[in-house]
Amino acid sequence: MLIELKNIVKDYQLGMDTVHALRGVDLKIQKNEYVAIMGPSGSGKSTLMNLLGCLDTPSSGIYRLNGSNVSEMDDDHLAEIRNREIGFVFQNFNLLPRASSAHNVELPLIYNGTPAAKRKELAEKALKKVGLGDRMHHRPNELSGGQRQRVAVARALINNPSIILADEPTGNLDTRTGDEIMDLFEELHESGNTIILVTHEEYIAEHSDRIIRLRDGKIERDEAK
Amino acid sequence: MQVQESFYIALDVIRTHKMRSFLTLLGVIIGVTAIIGMQSLIEGFQKDMQEQMEQLGSNVFQVQRDPVMMGGGRHRDQEKKRKNITLDESDAISQYCTSVEQVGPEAWHFGITVKYKDKKTSPVMVLAGGQSAFFPNNGYFVEQGRAITDTDDQYNRNVAVIGMDIVDELFPFQNPLGEEINVDGRHYEVIGVIEKQGGRFGDSNDNRVVIPLNTFLKYYGNRERSLNITVSVKDPAMMEAAQEQVIGVLRAVRKVPPGEPNDFEIWTSDSLMERFNNMTRAVRIGAIVIVSFSLLVAGIGIMNILLVSIRERTREIGVRMAIGAKRRDILFQFLMEAVLLSEIGGIIGILAGVGIGQLVALISPVPAAIPVWTIVIGFFFCSLVGVIFGVYPAAKASRMDPIESLRYE
Numbered sequence: 001m002l003i004e005l006k007n008i009v010k011d012y013q014l015g016m017d018t019v020h021a022l023r024g025v026d027l028k029i030q031k032n033e034y035v036a037i038m039g040p041s042g043s044g045k046s047t048l049m050n051l052l053g054c055l056d057t058p059s060s061g062i063y064r065l066n067g068s069n070v071s072e073m074d075d076d077h078l079a080e081i082r083n084r085e086i087g088f089v090f091q092n093f094n095l096l097p098r099a100s101s102a103h104n105v106e107l108p109l110i111y112n113g114t115p116a117a118k119r120k121e122l123a124e125k126a127l128k129k130v131g132l133g134d135r136m137h138h139r140p141n142e143l144s145g146g147q148r149q150r151v152a153v154a155r156a157l158i159n160n161p162s163i164i165l166a167d168e169p170t171g172n173l174d175t176r177t178g179d180e181i182m183d184l185f186e187e188l189h190e191s192g193n194t195i196i197l198v199t200h201e202e203y204i205a206e207h208s209d210r211i212i213r214l215r216d217g218k219i220e221r222d223e224a225k
Numbered sequence: 226m227q228v229q230e231s232f233y234i235a236l237d238v239i240r241t242h243k244m245r246s247f248l249t250l251l252g253v254i255i256g257v258t259a260i261i262g263m264q265s266l267i268e269g270f271q272k273d274m275q276e277q278m279e280q281l282g283s284n285v286f287q288v289q290r291d292p293v294m295m296g297g298g299r300h301r302d303q304e305k306k307r308k309n310i311t312l313d314e315s316d317a318i319s320q321y322c323t324s325v326e327q328v329g330p331e332a333w334h335f336g337i338t339v340k341y342k343d344k345k346t347s348p349v350m351v352l353a354g355g356q357s358a359f360f361p362n363n364g365y366f367v368e369q370g371r372a373i374t375d376t377d378d379q380y381n382r383n384v385a386v387i388g389m390d391i392v393d394e395l396f397p398f399q400n401p402l403g404e405e406i407n408v409d410g411r412h413y414e415v416i417g418v419i420e421k422q423g424g425r426f427g428d429s430n431d432n433r434v435v436i437p438l439n440t441f442l443k444y445y446g447n448r449e450r451s452l453n454i455t456v457s458v459k460d461p462a463m464m465e466a467a468q469e470q471v472i473g474v475l476r477a478v479r480k481v482p483p484g485e486p487n488d489f490e491i492w493t494s495d496s497l498m499e500r501f502n503n504m505t506r507a508v509r510i511g512a513i514v515i516v517s518f519s520l521l522v523a524g525i526g527i528m529n530i531l532l533v534s535i536r537e538r539t540r541e542i543g544v545r546m547a548i549g550a551k552r553r554d555i556l557f558q559f560l561m562e563a564v565l566l567s568e569i570g571g572i573i574g575i576l577a578g579v580g581i582g583q584l585v586a587l588i589s590p591v592p593a594a595i596p597v598w599t600i601v602i603g604f605f606f607c608s609l610v611g612v613i614f615g616v617y618p619a620a621k622a623s624r625m626d627p628i629e630s631l632r633y634e
Contacts, residue, residue, distance in 0.1 A: 055547060055627050076551050083549020094544045094631065098237060110230050111549040155548070 001064070002162060002194055003029040003052065008061035008071075010047050010217075021047040022058070023217035029196070031162075034189045036197045036205035039214035046167075048214065049198045053086050053165045054078045066162055083112050087156025091168035093148045095140040095155075101127060102136045105154045112159070126154040130184060146177035153184060157193075164188065167198045182207050228561075235562040238534065239569070246566060249530045252523025253570025253610065254577065257603050260516040261578025264599040266585060267505050267512075269592040274501055284326075284461040285362050286468055286493040288318075288475070290451040307488045309451035312438075314478050318456065321474045324467035329358030329455040332441050339387075339434060340407040341395040350391060350432045352408060354441025360386075360419075362455035365433075370402045370417030377416075378437040385413035388431040389421045408434060411444060464493065520606060523570070524614035527563055531618035535559065542622055543630025556623035563615025564608055571607030575600055 010022040021044045029035055039045040050056040051063060054070055057078070063071040065085060073081065088094075095104045106114075106123040114122070127133055130150040140148050149169060156164050166185070170178030186207065189195050197208055205211050213221040239246045290307050315330035322328075334352040338345050353359070360372045367386060377384050385406060392401055401415045413436060422430035442450070458467040468491055475481075481488055492500075535542070542555055579595055586593035 050628050053547070055631075076553075079546065079549050079551040082547060088547050090631070094540065094547075096541055096544065098241060107545070108548040111545075111551070111554060159549075 001028055002031045002033075002066060003027065004062075004064040005051075006062040006064075008048075008051065008058045008063060010044075010051065010056075011059045020217055022051075024061070025217075025219055027212070027219065027222075029194070032189070032192055032194055034185075034195045034197075034207070034209045036199060036208035036211045037214065038198075038200060038202075038205050038211060039220075040200070042216075043214040044217040045198055045214050047217075049165065049167055049196075052163070052196060053088060054081045079111075083108055084159060085162040087153075087159065087161040087164045089149070089152050089156050089164065089166040089169045091171035093140070093145075093152045093172070095148060095151055097140055100137045100139055101132060101143070101151045101154075104140070104151055105158055107155060108159050122158055123154075126158045127151070129157065130154045144177070145173050146180055149173060149177075149181050150184065153181070153188075157188070162194060164193055164195045165198075166195065168200075169197070170199075170201070170204055178204070228557075231558045231561040232565070234558055235565045238562055239566060242534075245530060246569075249523075249526050249566060250570035250573065252519060252526045253567050253607055254574040256516050256519035256523055257571050257574025257607060258577040258581060259519065260512060261575050261595070261599055261603055262581040262585070263512045263578075264509065265579065265582030265593045265595045267509060268594040268596050268599075269582070269586060271502065271505055272594050273592050275498055283494065284459075284464065285455055285457045286464065286471075286491055288454040288456065288471060289490050289492075290488075292490050308479060309449070310454065310489060312442075312452065314475060315452060315454050317474050317478050318454065318471055322456075322467060322470040324458055324460075324463045324470055326457045326459045327358035327362060329356055329362040329457075330438060330452045331355040331359055331363075331455065332438065332445070332450055332452050334441075334445055337408055337434070339391050339395065341404065344395050346391060346394045349429075350434055352441070352445075353433055353435045354438040354445075355435055356438050358455065358457070359435060359438075362457050365422070365435075366420040367417040368420040369400075370415070372417055373435060373437050378439050381440045381443055382437055383411065383413045383440060384416045384437065386417035386419060386433075386435045387415055388419045388429075388433040390429050390431040391434060392418055406434075409444070468493075520610050523567070524610040527566055527611065528614040528618055530566075531559060531563055531615060532621070534562070535618055535622045539625065539630045539633040542625055543627050543633065546625075546627035547631060552623040555625075556619045559619035559622050560612065560615045563619065564611035567607045567611030567614075568604070571604050574607075575603055578603075 005025055005027040008022055008025040008027075009020075012019040012021055025044075025048065037045050037048060047056075051058055054065070054073075055078075057073070058071050061071065062069060065081065068081075070078070070081060096107070099107075102120070102123045105126050106119040109119045109122060124133070124136065127136055130153050132147060132150050132154065135143060135147060135151075140151070143151065153164075164185075169185075170181055173181060182204065185195055185197070195208070197204070199205055210222070210224045212219055288310065290310050312330055315328055318325060319328040332354040336348055337350045337352045338348040339350050340346075355373060356378050357373060357375050359365070360367060370386070372386060373384065376382075385408075387401065387406070391406075395401070395406065396404065401418060404415050405412050406415060407413075413434075419431070419433065419435075456467065456471060458464055472487060472491065475489055476487065479488060545555065582593035582595060
């Protein structure tokens with residue numbers, strides 16, 4: 001079992017009020033699944049994504065990722081897990097604007113102490129994999145939206161993470177480029193990666209094999225195709 | 226994270242915001258420039274002073290009525306009432322002090338004009354009355370003719386030994402020996418010329434006219450005039466013992482009651498140097514205090530710009546955290562930026578300070594010397610300022626919430 005959530009609760013303090021973002025979520029995801037998480041805004045899907053991405057810890061409940069209990073880890077430990085186990089792809093790409101594609105892609109390796117030569121080699125490989133072997137030294141502002149998102153995907157892939165966590169990856173792209181990115185995810189899935197997609201677009205979610213729908217902090221429906 | 230990466234990030238940020246970085250650096254630059262420039266001038270001034278004071282040999286000390294440097298404060302009134310030092314006291318020293326070699330009572334009169342036939346010098350010459358000991362005790366070497374002898378003094382002869390400035394002005398193409406010069410309407414025969422001494426800070430030591438002390442006292446009065454006495458010692462090792470003897474004799478002759486402080490001053494080139502050093506030390510400390518304030522202000526500037534930079538790069542911090550940067554990686558990155566900023570400022574400041582020191586040395590008589598320790602300390606303090614004022618913003622950046630940061634627009 002890759003991911004196992006047991007009765008996950010997440011509360012936020014918003015001024016005087018307590019917001020119950022997640023009210024007891026149980027979820028299991030196997031290796032090499034392709035899952036879409038859907039739900040209207042306020043349903044808790046962002047919170048769930050942050051927890052799955054180890055950017056945050058639950059108020060209560062247990063989260064096991066690859067067998068280790070992530071729910072009680074400290075910041076440094078979480079940073080290591082994010083580095084090793086999770087590849088993020090964001091709606092707005094989140095590339096460093098002044099760094100070349102290659103540098104953006106090798107960034108996760110810098111934080112785990114991979115030597116420079118090895119970094120360069122892996123970054124090149126990852127960029128070739130997403131079809132940008134000829135854009136190594138371009139900066140984000142010299143690339144199209146679709147190309148930027150490919151750089152982001154290459155960055156997510158570089159450490160061979162257990163999960164690729166994509167948050168509205170096509171949200172800032174036109175339909176055609178969006179489809180290209182979805183094709184890329186399809187390829188990654190076929191080559192053995194686990195993909196979790198957060199979206200509110202039905203037709204994007206259709207690409208996945210399993211759709212989890214959230215409402216009011218709980219899983220409303222969980223259906224495999 | 227690797228140091229190298231932080232270094233490149235910091236360098237890149239500074240390069241991207243050239244103007245902003247430069248303005249931030251300005252504080253550091255000005256502070257460091259000021260301290261390096263100032264120290265190099267003080268150091269140069271001091272070195273030069275030392276050379277000059279060493280003219281009074283290491284085996285000579287001087288007795289005079291008034292303090293060399295006015296101390297001010299509570300003794301001032303007493304010091305003003307001191308009795309003149311007289312020829313009798315000088316004689317007593319030579320008679321009773323066994324460690325003493327030569328005793329040279331002398332008197333000075335500043336701002337005279339020397340005339341020869343229809344020529345005259347500028348009114349900046351100095352008339353000194355002295356005996357034979359005047360020359361060795363003051364380090365003057367008579368290179369032409371002869372020095373003043375005890376016989377000259379005994380018979381109030383109108384003879385003079387002159388410095389090179391006077392030779393240059395009055396006798397440019399002629400041997401001055403045997404010629405008659407005129408000072409304040411009195412005539413003196415030139416019997417000797419003092420070897421060129423050189424001068425410091427535009428003040429020449431070659432403007433002397435030395436006449437026998439008795440002649441001097443006859444013309445310029447001895448009632449209200451206090452003499453200076455230069456005393457040479459047979460062996461430099463006996464300096465202190467000789468000074469003690471002189472103090473004892475003078476206290477007895479001048480009837481200073483036991484327990485009262487001396488009503489005269491004794492100084493050596495060493496003691497004078499020490500006092501001078503004490504004086505410049507105060508200036509140095511003052512300079513350091515002022516510079517510390519300017520570095521403080523510079524540090525606040527660095528802190529400010531770092532806080533702005535962190536705000537602008539909130540998203541970047543979020544991304545770095547999301548892909549695995551630990552809190553200390555972020556801390557180190559921004560600390561590096563602060564230190565690099567202040568060190569670049571420090572290097573520019575050091576270069577500018579050295580440059581200013583050299584420039585001042587070039588256009589003024591004050592020489593410059595750059596003490597290596599000020600450069601080292603200057604650089605060290607810059608780094609320190611970077612660390613101190615970088616810690617808060619860097620810590621702030623490292624404590625940011627990755628989720629919030631990623632959402633930041």
